[in-house]
Amino acid sequence: MTSAVAETAGGHDVLWDLNRAQGRIYSGGWRPGSRGVAGVISPGDGGRVGETGVAGEDDVERAAGIAVEAQRDWATASYQVRTGVLVRAAAALRELQPEAERMLVRESGSLPLKARYEVAKAIAELEAAARLTTMPQGDVLPVEDPGTLGIARRIPVGVVGVIAPWNAPLTLAIRSVAPAIALGNAVLVKPDIKTPFSGGALIAEIFERAGLPEGLLHVLPGDAETGEAVVSSPHTAVIAFTGSSAAGRRVGEIAGRMLKRVSLELGGNNAIIVLADADLDLAVRCGVGGAFRHQGQVCMATGRHLVHESIADEYVRRLTEAVATMAPADPSEPGAALGPLISTTQAERVQTIVDQAVAGGARLVTGGAHDGPFYEPTVLDDVDEQNAAFRSEIFGPVAPVTRFSSDEEALRLADGTDYGLTAAIHTRDVGRALGLAQRLRVGMIAVNGQTVYDAPHIPMGGMGASGNGSRHGDRWNLDEFTHWQWVTVPTT
Template identity: 60%
Template sequence: MSILDPEIWTGRLYSSGWRKGSGTPAAVSEAATGTRLGTIGTATADDVADAGAAAAAAQPGWAATSFRERAAVMHRAVAALEAHRDDITDFMIRETGCTRPKAAQEIVKAVGELTASAALVDGPCGDLLPHETPGVLSMARRVPVGTVGVISPWNAPLMLAIRAVAPALALGNAVLLKPAPESPVSGGVLLARIFQEAGLPDGLLHVLPGGADTGEAVVRSPHTAVISFTGSSAAGRRVGEIAGGMLKRVVLELGGNNAYIVLDDADLDAAVNNAAWGSLLHQGQICMATGRHLVHESLADAYVERLTAHVRSLTVGDPTRPEVRVGPLISERQADRVHEIVTASVAAGSVLRAGGTQDGPFYTPTVLDRVTPEARAFHDEIFGPVLPVTRFSDDDEAVELANATRYGLSAAIHTGSLGRGLALAGRLRTGMVHINGQTINDAPHVPMGGTGDSGNGGRYGGHWNLDEFTQWQWVTARATPGTYPV
């Protein structure tokens, strides 16, 4: 039986076992064809309340468990992912519309997150501090926050959920996970199933599919001490507003409009290759996708010509077909939005070099040339397969254009001079910069996050997870009680 067999989850959610949700069941559909894959149970505020109480009851025992056992659960979850790799890949392609290489890479990333989370628990967990009284032990130690609320998106549903769920659990917390309505299986059911197979005790992970009201219930739950949210900037503001009013820690990883700078001494072929990957991976539906191609005027004509030829060679269609390189957007509504941005940008003076056509949820890879900062294709996060090219005359103008955005997530610089690239990187207001690389980069051991409309500076990855999913406790201990003048 497949690990994602619909008989397991149809009409159900995972909260202290598989059970019927109180909300209206929701269809799970194939992105490319609309074919129904099943029906998922959804959670109401009452379900969230029950899950929060169960998580709070189960968490202390889990926190007291040996760090070796918590690490072992992570390793067994890796084994479950590996054992069911083919079934998981096939379902992710159908549910999210991604291509097979993208699905395969997402599983690799998820394995890395689990492995890194296992490694978190056997490292140092505090500091030994001096004390003014001889013989008194004084220490600061990290302790679990309790229960973490995780609200994850649809564009990389497995990886972007597990990067918060795995370290939170490994560090001794319980988790309430609210996956995106567009991908409740790949981003929710799948995590429940692999942790079931890994032997995670009941009550520690609750998967609560639903819409914005379910997510808000997770944020408002008296049991969630930290909220990890990945999604749009608009929704992130709402999460931050609610969490801030309740004095909760919140980790926001939001949208991006990422600059890709091609200097006049760049390797043109490499720049085009990296640019196409950065803009077209998963049809551009990635927060780190290349949103603005800033190209030196001496290379721009050749750059646009090669980029245009490349995107015209790509096959668009159902990603279950092996020859397809560009699949559907997550919905026809999203494709409509992309087309609206392209049309408005052409009306504003941008030159359409390739693409610009829509067929239901499918959108052809589109190259726009001579895009000005006034065009929507320059200042909006497109979240589609669109490559807007803007020309600049010198490094100062490149920096000015790159920083002319509300976002601050990722950037890339192509140059023949490493020193020049490093100097330019230091002037960019962004959380990540990649010299002679592309904008879509992450790894389990690095600090992942952005600033501005891209997030609040919180970081996922490596030991930075300790800052998000544990809290400090100061402890002193003495062999005999002290005495004080009263």
């Protein structure tokens, strides 16, 4: 498994042999999980990808105990050692990129383009984490005694629990795992049970190849029960959770009782605001990209299209024309423009929201049906602010259009949700856009761009039901994965 090419199968070199991971968890090596195994099914063709071990509470506590011991030595490792591990992990993932992309297509229903972007983003996250080790780690502060040196310094928190979802399983795990390890912590990562290979086994593989000392990383696939065990463990000091707002509230509730820090990156119901003077071609391209990327299964997806009434008819016409050729298909098929949702259950949930939207007065312009997990690209017009399609995080390939008549109304509509993750504003007047952006209650805003935008060096996160104010990325990771320690030293 550690060789660059394990075998040749299906017309391509296999760079990553999954045999060790089949039916197992990763904790001090690959071993059976106490809750047996679960099948992993491809949403694209319904075929069996493999099976994963399922971790139970006993597995979590065993892993946490090992992690506590291993972390003590890792916390004292030099920055050169920690940097080296992260750099080699990035190189290992780059070597495995073709196989990682194939797994994302197979396991999560990603289109090849989305899979390529996700792996590239994960490599960039590893490289950014490597740079964390040389950032300033504290401050020298004055004290009353002039013969004493006062130092506020950052120290590792200890063991970090990372709970990641299925929609971008590799990136959304790596963006917490990598900085936590770079800053001297150990990690328990719980990938979603639907994507345990791209969201878990692959991460174990690259860090093993990178020479990460044993005991610092544990991969514990499972469901909500496994996740609660990670959160409830007395050994996890910080929980980094990415997922739904409902699940995030549960994580916060458990962690709050234990006075435990949580970093919550949750859902979104993000708006693109298209003003009357917008470049309509650009706005439609950004609206399509934001609404239909990964079938809308992205927390930053464009869930609401707020369009000035003077151009709304033309926006809807162009939007409908743009999605006319996006027939959903198995993402492994050449030329597929839209893949499946993660499951038929998810497609049925989207169907319920669309049906409620139409019953509530929305006009179905195109789409509005599914075949198993394959949901048609859907455009809804005349969606008012009480409509189910306006109020819900749909998490499917649906573009609801709501009309407005003034900037004030656009702002009110954009903020008419509990979520506050991201937004986009389209206008030729950049000063006007900046003024509107200052008044929006969201964590990220793109002027003349998409709601879906992220990079390793930005403070990624939201507010309200989209998160608790924590941020992923660059130096902001220091706030999530270290504690402050105050030290005074006599100098005379």
